[in-house]
Amino acid sequence: MLPVIALIGRPNVGKSTLFNRLTRSRDALVADFPGLTRDRQYGTGKLGERPYLVVDTGGLVGDEQGLEGLMAQQVWRAVEEADAVLLLLDARDGVNLSDEQIAERLRRSGKRVRLVLNKVDGQDVDAVLADAFALGLGEPVAIAAAQGRGVRALIDRVLAELPPEQEAPEAGEDLEQGIRIAVVGRPNVGKSTLINRMLGEERVLAYDQPGTTRDSIHVPLERDGRHYTLIDTAGVRRRARVSETIEKFSVIKTLQAINEAQVSILVLDAHSGEVAEQDATLAGHIVESGTALVVAVNKWDGLDDEQRQWFREQLDRRLPFLEFAERHFISALHGSGVGHLFDAVEAAARAARTRVPTAELTRLLERAVHEHQPPLVRGRRIKLRYAHQGGQNPPVIVIHGNQTSRLPASYRRYLNNFFRRELKLVGTPIRLEFRTGENPYQGRRNRLTPRQQRQRKRMLRHVKK
Ligand SMILES: Nc1nc2c(ncn2[C@@H]2O[C@H](COP(=O)(O)OP(=O)(O)OP(=O)(O)O)[C@@H](O)[C@H]2O)c(=O)[nH]1
Ligand SMILES: [Mg+2]
Structure with a gap:
């Protein structure tokens, strides 16, 4: 933590x-x-x-x-x-x-x-x-x-x-724990009901334990032979009691859970009729943290078409920055749509682990630049030369060029969307990092003078003999 x-x-x-x-x-x-x-x-x-x-x-x-x-x-x-x-x-x-x-x-x-x-x-x-x-x-x-x-x-x-941090969880997937999933959302959106639903009836009783204020509960889960760990921020409670409890919501606990997870499920409440400020704030935290994301719009049952349409528009308007994630319209209470969440979680985790070779990223960068050039800054064109992957979970794309610090946000967004589309990344944010400077591969070897080159050739001839 x-x-x-x-x-x-x-x-x-x-x-x-x-x-x-x-x-x-x-x-x-x-x-x-x-x-x-x-x-x-x-x-x-x-x-x-x-x-x-x-x-x-x-x-x-x-x-x-x-x-x-x-x-x-x-x-x-x-x-x-x-x-x-x-x-x-x-x-x-x-x-x-x-x-x-x-x-x-x-x-x-x-x-x-x-x-x-x-x-x-x-x-x-x-x-x-x-x-x-x-x-x-x-x-x-x-x-x-x-x-x-x-x-x-x-x-x-x-x-x-401060005491040294406990062993930070591996960025990758641990075989026994499987994918770690944080179920987050503001109070009463149905997190506990969803977790109970994901676990299946008989499992719930075993995990009826209150957490301390800031600790989340980790619940192991197996489904179709795959292991998962649900990180519960609400406290799993007996089904009968779920509706009675007013959960003690803690942003810190939510942030800790997001940080330990590979995939977050952000639960929203369609019944409330709106995407609230707190939903947007939590969504922002998830994006900043870089974990993969699945959006679960809960309480989709019992809404008429107009209400559903209204909520979809709310999503687009208030959470436009979540467009990289799959959206699922579910009923945790009745169980509809819950099964698909697992597939979405798997897909998002896979996308977050994507590895792309340097040659392919550079080719994509060249195409992006060709289709839409970076702007001029004080009469000089910003140059973007090549790209390599700087990390996974989430994928980090490092772009080398000059004057990169002057790239406007709109162009960064264009690149972000371009890479996302071309690499077919769904469910994970991607990070772009920019480096200005010489090609590091160029400078690595001392450049030889013509005379040194001749000497080197001679030496190599000797070696071959
Ligand atoms: N000179 C100087 N001013 C500072 C420094 N740090 C903060 N200020 C100024 O002090 C004022 C108050 O700063 P805030 O950070 O808003 O203070 P705060 O503690 O958050 O205030 P509340 O949220 O109202 O309790 C602002 O005008 C700051 O610019 C500093 O290191 N030096
Ligand atoms: Mg203040």
Whole structure:
């Protein structure tokens, strides 16, 4: 599981600014998916040695209302789910009573807390550092989040203090576990019903175990001689009880599950009549994570044609960036369409593992460029020369050329769609990475002068004899 880092502090100390810094590396990716908005509260980051999850929170005010109110409860929940808490302080304001009260409360939480003194740019911070130190939460780390100063050192330090990550699951498929499938969706879309349906009646009772707040349950499953592991974020419950329970929804838990899975099934509720904000946010997280995806539109039973048409339009309008995934219209309650989900999961997992030879990718790139040239930038044409595969799960296509950082998002999308179509990739996002520079294969061997070439020929003649 990824370590979870929560950002806590008074209003305006720079939590969101730091959050953006810690998650920024993903910006370029998002540009390839029109309509995808980023979650500005939960994000994945990989600034340091290993990936992590970050949670931004609303500002806390140190009085009783501010520490116990409705808003604050959200913050404490984030603390509860975190492995490390960063308490931000504002070097311009100095340490005040609010900070002291928040610090006191954090100390009682028993969590690993690290003090972060922000906005140290252009400040003489010695006095504030001493005040911060006096909060009794250890040595503060000074940063300037707006400029990015000290942020890398901070995250390195925080990650180093955390216990080493448990063995990360293999990117590929494990024979015993089979494909790992995360079943995700907002509360009450029917995740538990679907999981029960996928498992079959008799299996359900055995897995009636509550998870802790942030841990998902892994349920082994065999179907047609194939193994799968369902990662359940809702908690599988006895059938009779499914409708009665109000599940405790946790974005962190969902993100962890997506991260461990090879394929996510995003469950939507057609009965609700709309694709909600939270659906779009979860969809965005899945795309950012790069796992393969199958969309399951649940509660399709009992809708008339008009309602169905309406929901299809909602999907196109609100989740246009999911067009790479298969959509299945199902009824978890009655079981219709559920069997096809397994085929879709298999297909998506296969697509995610695709391997394409360099020669073929380069040929495709040449065709794409031929059909639609990259734009001119300041009178010079952006050149894209060749492509190779940089990874699987999801497929990464590395494109070499010059001025590639100037490629507009629209052209990246064009390339993305082109490769997807030509490689017939359904169910997996693809990642494009661009490299500017010389052909690395060209520079690898020293170029020989004519004289050296003659010498070399002579030498080789000797060797042959
Ligand atoms: N000078 C300076 N300003 C900063 C720094 N970090 C953040 N700011 C500014 O401080 C203001 C508040 O930043 P936010 O990141 O929105 O603060 P926040 O803690 O998320 O605030 P709330 O969400 O309202 O609690 C913004 O105007 C930032 O530009 C910094 O390192 N130096
Ligand atoms: Mg904020």
